[in-house]
Amino acid sequence: MSTSTDHGRPDPEATPSALSRDDRPVSDRGDTVCVIGAGASGLTAIKNLREHGFGVDCYERETGIGGAWNWRHDRSPVYASTHLLSSKPFTQFPDFPMPDSWPDYPHHSELLSYFERYADHFDLRSHIWFGTEVIRVEPAAGDRWNVTTRSTGGYGPERTSQYAAVVIANGHNWSPKLPRYEGLEQFRGEIMHASSYKDPAQLRGKRVLVVGAGNTGCDIAVEAAQQASRCWHSTRRGYWYAPKYVLGRPADQVNDTLLALRVPLRVRQWLYHWTLRLTVGDLTRFGLPKPDHRVYETHPIANSQLVYYVGHGAIGPVPDVARFHPYAVELADGREIDPELVIFATGYLPRFEFLDASVFGDSAGAGRPTLWLNAFTPGHPTLAVAGLVQPDSGMFTLSHWQTVLFARLLQARRDRPERAAAFAQRVRDRAGERYSGQVKESSRHWFEVGHADYLRAVERALHDLEGK
Amino acid sequence: MSELRIMRGREWSRPVRPARREVLSATPELEEGRPPLLFVPGFGHGAWAFAEHWLGHAASRGFPAYAMSLRGHGGSEPAPEATLRAYAHDVVQVAAGLPRQAVLVGHGAGALVVAHALARYPARGAVLVAPVFGGWGVLGAALRRNPAGTLPAVFGGPLRLSRGQLFSRELPDEEARRHVARLGRAGRRAQWALLGAPDAEPAVGAPPVLVLGSPDDRVVPTSALTGVARHYGSAPLLFPGMGHDLMLDARWAEPIDAILDWLEKEPAAH
Numbered sequence: 001m002s003t004s005t006d007h008g009r010p011d012p013e014a015t016p017s018a019l020s021r022d023d024r025p026v027s028d029r030g031d032t033v034c035v036i037g038a039g040a041s042g043l044t045a046i047k048n049l050r051e052h053g054f055g056v057d058c059y060e061r062e063t064g065i066g067g068a069w070n071w072r073h074d075r076s077p078v079y080a081s082t083h084l085l086s087s088k089p090f091t092q093f094p095d096f097p098m099p100d101s102w103p104d105y106p107h108h109s110e111l112l113s114y115f116e117r118y119a120d121h122f123d124l125r126s127h128i129w130f131g132t133e134v135i136r137v138e139p140a141a142g143d144r145w146n147v148t149t150r151s152t153g154g155y156g157p158e159r160t161s162q163y164a165a166v167v168i169a170n171g172h173n174w175s176p177k178l179p180r181y182e183g184l185e186q187f188r189g190e191i192m193h194a195s196s197y198k199d200p201a202q203l204r205g206k207r208v209l210v211v212g213a214g215n216t217g218c219d220i221a222v223e224a225a226q227q228a229s230r231c232w233h234s235t236r237r238g239y240w241y242a243p244k245y246v247l248g249r250p251a252d253q254v255n256d257t258l259l260a261l262r263v264p265l266r267v268r269q270w271l272y273h274w275t276l277r278l279t280v281g282d283l284t285r286f287g288l289p290k291p292d293h294r295v296y297e298t299h300p301i302a303n304s305q306l307v308y309y310v311g312h313g314a315i316g317p318v319p320d321v322a323r324f325h326p327y328a329v330e331l332a333d334g335r336e337i338d339p340e341l342v343i344f345a346t347g348y349l350p351r352f353e354f355l356d357a358s359v360f361g362d363s364a365g366a367g368r369p370t371l372w373l374n375a376f377t378p379g380h381p382t383l384a385v386a387g388l389v390q391p392d393s394g395m396f397t398l399s400h401w402q403t404v405l406f407a408r409l410l411q412a413r414r415d416r417p418e419r420a421a422a423f424a425q426r427v428r429d430r431a432g433e434r435y436s437g438q439v440k441e442s443s444r445h446w447f448e449v450g451h452a453d454y455l456r457a458v459e460r461a462l463h464d465l466e467g468k
Numbered sequence: 469m470s471e472l473r474i475m476r477g478r479e480w481s482r483p484v485r486p487a488r489r490e491v492l493s494a495t496p497e498l499e500e501g502r503p504p505l506l507f508v509p510g511f512g513h514g515a516w517a518f519a520e521h522w523l524g525h526a527a528s529r530g531f532p533a534y535a536m537s538l539r540g541h542g543g544s545e546p547a548p549e550a551t552l553r554a555y556a557h558d559v560v561q562v563a564a565g566l567p568r569q570a571v572l573v574g575h576g577a578g579a580l581v582v583a584h585a586l587a588r589y590p591a592r593g594a595v596l597v598a599p600v601f602g603g604w605g606v607l608g609a610a611l612r613r614n615p616a617g618t619l620p621a622v623f624g625g626p627l628r629l630s631r632g633q634l635f636s637r638e639l640p641d642e643e644a645r646r647h648v649a650r651l652g653r654a655g656r657r658a659q660w661a662l663l664g665a666p667d668a669e670p671a672v673g674a675p676p677v678l679v680l681g682s683p684d685d686r687v688v689p690t691s692a693l694t695g696v697a698r699h700y701g702s703a704p705l706l707f708p709g710m711g712h713d714l715m716l717d718a719r720w721a722e723p724i725d726a727i728l729d730w731l732e733k734e735p736a737a738h
């Protein structure tokens with residue numbers, strides 16, 4: 001845990017620089033690694049890089065840590081009632097457990113306090129520059145990176161510092177994905193993306209249409225069922241609504257018991273369908289569409305209450321939206337409904353506006369980089385992305401191991417270059433690999449991973465890197 | 469040592485059941501930025517074993533000091549079916565609950581628990597005091613020295629350590645008897661784990677490790693002490709003339725001062 005490369009804070013004034021970029025000074029940060037973002041993924045990157053002996057400068061555009069889970073942040077997608085979807089053992093960092101005294105599915109405020117404790121316990125804050133936004137990341141000679149920052153909101157001068165490596169941990173749940181509909185501009189009702197939904201009071205007494213059957217869409221529909229005067233829930237397809245508990249235990253834990261026993265997918269699917277039949281029953285009876293896929297083939301929806309409220313008539317399941325009229329919404333089956341408020345829970349798109357898309361092998365700029373293990377990019381051995389995964393389970397375990405792998409790769413570049421070269425070759429050969437078995441192809445699912453398949457792949461990569 | 473494991477199916481699907489734990493503490497009057505110490509007692513012992521002398525002494529030298537009782541021990545919740553895994557879980561829970569990254573100090577079989585906890589928590593450093601890592605050699609030695617106290621444990625009964633095993637003759641008889649009377653017992657399954665103790669996974673974050681004990685310890689043979697120290701790439705620090713319970717024996721101050729001196733000198737443990 002020594003930090004031979006800790007140079008203190010980057011300060012171009014104090015560090016006379018030998019480098020320059022467009023005639024502007026570039027301060028040389030030596031072996032220090034730059035981390036972009038201080039959400040869960042960024043925090044674990046700082047911790048693991050420090051633990052492996054690297055100096056770290058982290059830039060965070062907000063004034064606090066926690067990313068998506070800090071509801072004070074203007075880009076936070078959490079709403080007052082957000083609880084974890086993944087139970088504790090899947091969600092916590094593998095080397096910093098959540099307290100035993102917490103419930104199976106903690107509330108978002110508990111999660112934020114967990115990150116605060118993580119940051120304090122490992123003394124991470126002193127490595128973070130708050131209120132500082134990264135606006136450009138450019139490759140420099142020798143696999144190094146020029147990182148340009150300025151104060152959030154565009155105030156103050158830009159500063160460029162050169163780093164030995166970069167971890168991008170900017171999150172992917174803040175840039176709303178809005179579908180296009182005919183007539184949407186003429187619609188006179190209120191329209192909102194789920195990212196702006198914060199509090200059930202926003203729904204109270206209104207006629208609400210919730211679009212989208214992701215976990216957020218289902219959560220909001222359940223809240224609308226209790227608060228709104230009327231709630232429609234529009235879904236394009238049929239989904240499996242899994243309860244959060246089966247057999248009195250968190251459902252993900254029961255599922256992983258089968259995974260640990262290496263029960264084959266087909267058998268697990270059969271068991272799962274059978275359990276759902278016993279607990280949730282036949283969804284078409286409730287007027288919900290029949291799922292067009294087997295369980296485990298799309299991101300799971302964990303919601304014990306949706307079907308219950310459909311059964312009470314408090315949520316009206318409806319098909320896809322066909323078009324908008326000024327005072328009505330036309331549905332795919334020709335029906336018209338008259339919501340006052342439409343909430344699009346249609347997800348988010350990953351964005352890396354500080355990086356030339358070609359660096360990521362995304363020359364088309366489609367926002368879909370070609371990476372190995374969703375983290376490593378061919379031809380750029382000192383760049384890693386942390387947290388660009390949509391797991392069927394908690395996310396922080398995945399970010400943790402991604403950053404451990406990156407820290408060890410950086411060590412190998414120094415101590416065992418032949419291992420690092422073999423790793424780089426694997427990145428080139430295997431970029432674009434998927435880790436989710438058979439999953440429905442959809443723009444929403446390209447970075448979806450099955451936690452078991454994914455972590456097994458990371459484990460193999462670590463063992464290959466470290467092999468004696 | 470086994471390889472680093474990322475796949476932890478059992479931990480995800482069968483997490484250890486929570487249990488109420490006793491934690492005693494002594495903190496320095498002035499916060500000096502020293503790392504907190506977490507003392508983990510061996511089987512049969514509770515946090516009380518450290519509260520006698522070491523907690524206060526560590527605090528007086530500026531180290532925030534905490535001692536815990538594993539489940540089923542001391543003031544913690546009863547847990548007759550506890551396993552080694554549950555004990556390691558207890559240690560990691562308490563360590564992660566401390567305000568800053570902690571140094572883990574395990575005594576006796578508590579040192580084995582600490583070795584397992586190190587694979588789940590990046591400690592700032594670790595100290596293994598008279599470590600009982602189990603195995604048949606340790607059982608053989610215990611059977612020779614204290615057959616009546618040891619034999620029942622092989623069949624799931626309580627392990628009873630005698631005064632002669634735990635303390636030197638220097639400790640006044642009355643004090644020794646008071647301590648022996650406080651001893652409890654570990655879970656039967658955890659005791660069995662000592663025979664075929666599973667290898668701990670590698671420690672997270674490569675913390676510095678100090679091993680210490682006494683050549684006159686009548687529970688841990690010196691060869692076992694050397695074995696554990698070698699495993700961590702060092703030699704044991706020895707305190708002749710002391711019994712197994714170094715923290716309660718007559719000259720208790722010497723080992724704790726050695727530990728604190730080491731922590732002050734060891735750059736990685738800061």
Ligand SMILES: Cc1cc2nc3c(=O)[nH]c(=O)nc-3n(C[C@H](O)[C@H](O)[C@H](O)COP(=O)(O)OP(=O)(O)OC[C@H]3O[C@@H](n4cnc5c(N)ncnc54)[C@H](O)[C@@H]3O)c2cc1C
Nearest residue numbers: 037039040041061067068084085086134170171387394395
């Ligand atoms: C409603 C909802 C529920 C969820 N439930 C779960 C769950 O139950 N379990 C689970 O594991 N996950 C869940 N997630 C996923 C969630 O995104 C992750 O848990 C987690 O927040 C991702 O962490 P991150 O650090 O990768 O990204 P973020 O938390 O988004 O953090 C990114 C950080 O980077 C900063 N940043 C971005 N760009 C820049 C820049 N250019 N310069 C400087 N700083 C920048 C941001 O300010 C932010 O602080 C949920 C998501 C949503 C929306």
